[in-house]
Amino acid sequence: xxxxxxxxxxxxxxxxxxxxxxxxxxxxxxxxxxxxxxxxxxxxxxxxxxxxxxxxxxxxxxxxxxxxxxxxxxxxxxxxxxxxxxxxxxxxxxxxxxxxxxxxxxxxxxxxxxxxxxxxxxxxxxxxxxxxxxxxxxxxxxxxxxxxxxxxxxxxxxxxxxxxxxxxxxxxxxxxxxxxxxxxxxxxxxxxxxxxxxxxxxxxxxxxxxxxxxxxxxxxxxxxxxxxxxxxxxxxxxxxxxxxxxxxxxxxxxxxxxxxxxxxxxxxxxxxxxxxxxxxxxxxxxxxxxxxxxxxxxxxxxxxxxxxxxxxxxxxxxxxxxxxxxxxxxx
Amino acid sequence: xxxxxxxxxxxxxxxxxxxxxxxxxxxxxxxxxxxxxxxxxxxxxxxxxxxxxxxxxxxxxxxxxxxxxxxxxxxxxxxxxxxxxxxxxxxxxxxxxxxxxxxxxxxxxxxxxxxxxxxxxxxxxxxxxxxxxxxxxxxxxxxxxxxxxxxxxxxxxxxxxxxxxxxxxxxxxxxxxxxxxxxxxxxxxxxxxxxxxxxxxxxxxxxxxxxxxxxxxxxxxxxxxxxxxxxxxxxxxxxxxxxxxxxxxxxxxxxxxxxxxxxxxxxxxxxxxxxxxxxxxxxxxxxxxxxxxxxxxxxxxxxxxxxxxxxxxxxxxxxxxxxxxxxxxxxxxxxxxxxxxxxxxxxxxxxxxxxxxxxxxxxxxxxxxxxxxxxxxxxxxxxxxxxxxxxxxxxxxxxxxxxxxxxxxxxxxxxxxxxxxxxxxxxxxxxxxxxxxxxxxxxxxxxxxxxxxxxxxxxxxxxxxxxxxxxxxxxxxxxxxxxxxxxxxxxxxxxxxxxxxxxxxxxxxxxxxxxxxxxxxxxxxxxxxxxxxxxxxxxxxxxxxxxxxxxxxxxxxxxxxxxxxxxxxxxxxxxxxxxxxxxxxxxxxxxxxxxxxxxxxxxxxxxxxxxxxxxxxxxxxxxxxxxxxxxxxxxxxxxxxxxxxxxxxx
Numbered sequence: 001x002x003x004x005x006x007x008x009x010x011x012x013x014x015x016x017x018x019x020x021x022x023x024x025x026x027x028x029x030x031x032x033x034x035x036x037x038x039x040x041x042x043x044x045x046x047x048x049x050x051x052x053x054x055x056x057x058x059x060x061x062x063x064x065x066x067x068x069x070x071x072x073x074x075x076x077x078x079x080x081x082x083x084x085x086x087x088x089x090x091x092x093x094x095x096x097x098x099x100x101x102x103x104x105x106x107x108x109x110x111x112x113x114x115x116x117x118x119x120x121x122x123x124x125x126x127x128x129x130x131x132x133x134x135x136x137x138x139x140x141x142x143x144x145x146x147x148x149x150x151x152x153x154x155x156x157x158x159x160x161x162x163x164x165x166x167x168x169x170x171x172x173x174x175x176x177x178x179x180x181x182x183x184x185x186x187x188x189x190x191x192x193x194x195x196x197x198x199x200x201x202x203x204x205x206x207x208x209x210x211x212x213x214x215x216x217x218x219x220x221x222x223x224x225x226x227x228x229x230x231x232x233x234x235x236x237x238x239x240x241x242x243x244x245x246x247x248x249x250x251x252x253x254x255x256x257x258x259x260x261x262x263x264x265x266x267x268x269x270x271x272x273x274x275x276x277x278x279x280x281x282x283x284x285x286x287x288x289x290x291x292x293x294x295x296x297x298x299x300x301x302x303x304x305x306x307x308x309x310x311x312x313x314x315x316x317x318x319x320x321x322x323x324x325x326x327x328x329x330x331x
Numbered sequence: 332x333x334x335x336x337x338x339x340x341x342x343x344x345x346x347x348x349x350x351x352x353x354x355x356x357x358x359x360x361x362x363x364x365x366x367x368x369x370x371x372x373x374x375x376x377x378x379x380x381x382x383x384x385x386x387x388x389x390x391x392x393x394x395x396x397x398x399x400x401x402x403x404x405x406x407x408x409x410x411x412x413x414x415x416x417x418x419x420x421x422x423x424x425x426x427x428x429x430x431x432x433x434x435x436x437x438x439x440x441x442x443x444x445x446x447x448x449x450x451x452x453x454x455x456x457x458x459x460x461x462x463x464x465x466x467x468x469x470x471x472x473x474x475x476x477x478x479x480x481x482x483x484x485x486x487x488x489x490x491x492x493x494x495x496x497x498x499x500x501x502x503x504x505x506x507x508x509x510x511x512x513x514x515x516x517x518x519x520x521x522x523x524x525x526x527x528x529x530x531x532x533x534x535x536x537x538x539x540x541x542x543x544x545x546x547x548x549x550x551x552x553x554x555x556x557x558x559x560x561x562x563x564x565x566x567x568x569x570x571x572x573x574x575x576x577x578x579x580x581x582x583x584x585x586x587x588x589x590x591x592x593x594x595x596x597x598x599x600x601x602x603x604x605x606x607x608x609x610x611x612x613x614x615x616x617x618x619x620x621x622x623x624x625x626x627x628x629x630x631x632x633x634x635x636x637x638x639x640x641x642x643x644x645x646x647x648x649x650x651x652x653x654x655x656x657x658x659x660x661x662x663x664x665x666x667x668x669x670x671x672x673x674x675x676x677x678x679x680x681x682x683x684x685x686x687x688x689x690x691x692x693x694x695x696x697x698x699x700x701x702x703x704x705x706x707x708x709x710x711x712x713x714x715x716x717x718x719x720x721x722x723x724x725x726x727x728x729x730x731x732x733x734x735x736x737x738x739x740x741x742x743x744x745x746x747x748x749x750x751x752x753x754x755x756x757x758x759x760x761x762x763x764x765x766x767x768x769x770x771x772x773x774x775x776x777x778x779x780x781x782x783x784x785x786x787x788x789x790x791x792x793x794x795x796x797x798x799x800x801x802x803x804x805x806x807x808x809x810x811x812x813x814x815x816x817x818x819x820x821x822x823x824x825x826x827x828x829x830x831x832x833x834x835x836x837x838x839x840x841x842x843x844x845x846x847x848x849x850x851x852x853x854x855x856x857x858x859x860x861x862x863x864x865x866x867x868x869x870x871x872x873x874x875x876x877x878x879x880x881x882x883x884x885x886x887x888x889x890x891x892x893x894x895x896x897x898x899x900x901x902x903x904x905x906x907x908x909x910x911x912x913x914x915x916x917x918x919x920x921x922x923x924x925x926x927x928x929x930x931x932x933x934x935x936x937x938x939x940x941x942x943x944x945x946x947x948x949x950x951x952x953x954x955x956x957x958x959x960x961x962x963x964x965x966x967x968x969x970x971x972x973x974x975x976x977x978x979x980x981x
Contacts, residue, residue: 305886
């Protein structure tokens with residue numbers, strides 16, 4: 001039992017214990033301070049994230065092929081066009097993981113043709129699965145609200161109906177990239193998550209009027225792989241489209257000119273903006289596809305500076321007749 | 332099963348149901364998204380929402396008829412809602428339980444003793460109802476034909492009253508009767524005065540502010556705009572990107588304060604603040620069944636007091652208006668004296684709230700008076716704020732303020748996350764009402780979206796159709812619904828101010844034909860004109876120029892020889908430091924000649940807004956690459972809901 005006098009005065013033992021505890025606290029505070037000590041101010045720029053680069057998804061043996069099939073029914077024309085190029089089997093091998101980059105930029109119903117046609121997307125996805133693809137993902141980083149875009153365009157439902165996944169961008173989906181030989185795409189966020197683990201990339205885009213660049217087709221479609229405040233690139237639209245075409249070497253591009261948006265692009269918004277042009281273009285050469293697509297808009301390749309620029313970089317051939325496109329009609 | 336267990340199951344059920352309705356309030360196609368779930372059911376059950384809107388609009392909007400169920404049940408049973416259904420009450424109940432653990436019986440009983448300040452909630456209720464009822468009260472003299480200038484002036488009535496008083500005085504009637512007569516005369520005089528000053532007063536109006544404190548809108552707002560965005564920020568199950576709420580801190584702080592106060596005083600909010608509880612307290616006055624003792628004497632063990640949720644003195648003269656029917660006293664009384672019966676408590680009851688007539692009048696009239704005072708600022712008139720952009724289908728401001736309960740359902744449902752609780756843009760009255768912000772969120776107001784009006788429980792935002800919003804078919808004559816107008820800030824816009832091509836706004840304008848159109852303008856680059864040294868084919872070599880290779884080869888640059896005769900421009904295809912390669916152009920005759928001064932120009936398309944076509948959707952503002960203070964901004968001028976804000980002549 002502790003007496004009251006002992007309570008008041010401290011024993012040596014107690015003093016030593018308390019001193020040891022105080023010493024430990026002092027040591028801990030000192031150690032922590034020293035270990036955190038930083039004599040330098042932070043660097044000016046933040047450390048860059050690891051840059052990613054896109055692999056080449058094209059099939060060298062099939063470069064420079066194009067098929068132009070006319071007809072009203074997208075399912076029939078795309079089937080025919082693919083068949084003339086050797087069938088989808090020539091591009092998608094069993095076990096391949098396929099990414100379909102659609103244009104789903106706007107939350108608009110499919111009838112307005114401002115976005116990739118859902119029936120066409122579903123048919124391409126279905127054909128990929130038929131050729132043995134292990135997975136098919138459909139993606140875009142739209143301009144309008146992403147979830148609304150995929151729902152309202154009918155693309156999400158169409159893709160899911162044939163078993164394809166829909167990949168909607170999240171903040172974590174983007175990784176910085178720098179294009180070799182480019183001047184604009186430098187340490188810029190790329191919508192990388194869906195591209196990370198795929199073997200084949202197919203681009204599907206409608207033919208649309210575009211006030212700034214002249215036309216929005218397969219090359220402009222890769223804009224939807226950029227993140228960040230990509231609108232800045234509108235200051236140099238032709239070079240950014242060229243760089244996008246340099247950055248993405250797709251397996252195939254499908255340019256849907258069944259209905260062409262002649263005016264008020266790229267949003268459209270009225271049937272009056274559309275013209276039935278009944279043409280489906282499937283190509284391994286995006287420059288050739290866009291050069292031909294320009295004619296559907298009543299333009300020529302020379303009206304679209306980005307076509308010549310992309311050709312100069314060796315992306316493709318703007319003189320599409322020189323690659324002898326296959327032509328057919330399905331009624 | 333014990334009745335307390337039944338109550339707990341009911342509380343848990345309604346609480347989970349409430350959370351579920353918050354979760355499913357998202358636009359989408361899956362079963363757990365907005366597919367006909369009655370997400371407004373709690374708001375519709377809330378009689379304060381119903382009563383408030385009835386006072387302001389004299390109509391009971393659609394689903395608010397549900398409130399009748401609550402009202403009837405409360406009249407018959409008492410304040411059952413507070414302890415059996417209210418999700419906010421359940422939360423307070425639970426936190427109070429945590430705060431009361433390990434406390435002695437005496438301490439618990441002390442915390443649950445009735446406090447005089449519990450009448451504050453009645454003051455708040457009356458104040459809020461007064462604000463809502465101002466217009467109605469001001470309208471009474473008109474109904475009676477009392478206001479001056481009417482065909483049957485009230486002065487006649489007043490004179491008649493005076494004569495009656497005089498007559499009564501002369502007849503020497505009983506003093507009591509005479510006093511009453513004087514009082515009646517004074518009342519009529521006051522009424523006349525008010526009628527005279529109120530009639531035609533532009534500031535007297537109805538303002539629905541119950542939502543500030545009404546627990547159902549409050550918990551909706553807190554969960555939808557603060558809790559869910561916080562939680563989902565990590566899980567990303569409800570939205571692909573982080574949802575934001577402007578001024579979320581204040582909504583969160585109010586919520587947290589209300590919840591944490593339970594630790595010091597159980598059910599603090601329910602007892603002292605809740606205007607809905609106060610309304611229930613008044614309604615429960617004639618309840619057929621009520622909690623009470625079946626004999627006046629008991630051992631005064633205070634067990635019932637220790638567990639009493641409402642602080643209604645169950646062991647003494649029970650206060651019916653405070654009793655929240657938690658039924659704890661029934662369960663805990665060791666002598667089994669407490670019951671829920673049709674007979675009153677043996678020890679007597681206090682049936683009405685602890686509020687004097689003076690408190691009543693002062694609270695109510697303060698509320699009535701508060702509205703014109705806040706409106707003195709002129710926010711409903713000339714001093715309206717153009718930054719207050721209401722959702723599509725919103726009523727005109729005066730009517731909007733009569734209906735909006737600040738519940739935040741529209742903000743929750745908006746797929747692009749552009750609807751936010753306003754601060755003082757709409758004056759004090761508009762606090763926490765919805766306003767649009769086009770910088771936050773994932774886009775502007777989507778052209779095909781009408782979600783907000785369809786979830787609004789009080790039709791402050793009307794449930795419009797897509798046709799009405801876009802001005803199509805039946806609405807072609809009326810034109811599209813405009814939220815405001817986009818204005819180009821020519822001092823910030825890249826093509827206007829910085830000689831940079833852009834027109835992102837034009838591209839993204841969703842209407843057809845586009846509301847934003849462009850005019851071409853050729854602007855000379857800053858460098859002085861260059862002297863042409865030599866020309867070979869399409870190649871033009873310049874004297875002493877130091878151009879960056881490719882700098883004027885973006886497809887947007889042209890050159891023009893500065894000569895006497897008028898000649899055209901050549902498009903520049905390629906450039907090195909001193910050589911320009913021009914684009915072949917069949918419409919151009921000849922080429923620049925050596926010795927010419929050559930001006931390099933950039934072709935700009937400068938955006939203009941077509942007032943008739945612009946809907947104020949704000950997609951242009953959202954997409955504008957000038958990301959801080961945007962170079963094109965929507966303000967509420969020309970909004971469809973207000974004639975006074977129109978810019979178009981027809």
